[in-house]
Amino acid sequence: MTQAATILRTGRKFDQVLRGAREVFMADGFEGASVDEIARVAGVSKATLYSYFPDKRLLFMEVAQTECTLMSEKIMSMIDESLPVRDVLMLTAVQVITFLTSEFAQQVFRICVAERDRFPELGRAFYAAGPENGRERISEYLEKAVESGELKIDNIPMAAEQFSELCKVKLWTRAVFGIQNQFTAAEIRDVAGHTVDMFLARYGA
CATH class of the missing domain: 1.10.357.10 (Tetracycline Repressor, domain 2)
Known part of the structure; x- marks a missing residue:
């Protein structure tokens, strides 16, 4: 499955996820960044985050x-x-x-x-x-x-x-x-x- 086929790049929450992920990756690196923390900082549920990005690498x-x-x-x-x-x-x-x-x-x-x-x-x-x-x-x-x-x-x-x-x-x-x-x-x-x-x-x- 390609990245383009996996990611739906629409909606306010998509932008929230990107902003939250950016903040966590910058603070904790890739390995240290947890999906739970990204969801918390982004202000979305884990289900919402996974609906956009089923893999942390894609995010x-x-x-x-x-x-x-x-x-x-x-x-x-x-x-x-x-x-x-x-x-x-x-x-x-x-x-x-x-x-x-x-x-x-x-x-x-x-x-x-x-x-x-x-x-x-x-x-x-x-x-x-x-x-x-x-x-x-x-x-x-x-x-x-x-x-x-x-x-x-x-x-x-x-x-x-x-x-x-x-x-x-x-x-x-x-x-x-x-x-x-x-x-x-x-x-x-x-x-x-x-x-x-x-x-x-x-x-x-």
């Missing part, structure tokens, strides 16, 4: 996918293609770095790594909703920038991957290893600026 994947989709939609809504390519890339980098260093993204990353062997589908789902979806959205913009002559790129998917990896410099690594868990707007913009400078040094037309 976790839905939470991760929903958050990643919201982040992607936010970035795309902010992009003004009439702006200079540097401005668009800077805006994108700031948003990507902000998400990567967020408590949510860090906790989901830890859960996916910790559960990789037992539940590899968790990591696959997060990868598809996060890194893979992000690469596709960035690729779409890069293609237009190449067509307009603002960038010169032979391998757009690879360039999109490189842009995403440059966004991980310094702050993401510090977050992953628990060296730092709060990041200022100035720190994020500094990394974003260096990301864009290096990217344009390689691909600027």
Whole structure:
């Protein structure tokens, strides 16, 4: 049975379940999150929760996918293609770095790594909703920038991957290893600026 066939994504209680699950997963991780606690925090019965999500893994994947989709939609809504390519890339980098260093993204990353062997589908789902979806959205913009002559790129998917990896410099690594868990707007913009400078040094037309 596929995830799409299992989940009915309608109704006020569906949103309540997602909000409750997000809160519990962030506090207790995947293994520590109990269905009873998720139902309590969401303010629904266990029967209602199971009517939407018969498997806790499906619920976790839905939470991760929903958050990643919201982040992607936010970035795309902010992009003004009439702006200079540097401005668009800077805006994108700031948003990507902000998400990567967020408590949510860090906790989901830890859960996916910790559960990789037992539940590899968790990591696959997060990868598809996060890194893979992000690469596709960035690729779409890069293609237009190449067509307009603002960038010169032979391998757009690879360039999109490189842009995403440059966004991980310094702050993401510090977050992953628990060296730092709060990041200022100035720190994020500094990394974003260096990301864009290096990217344009390689691909600027």
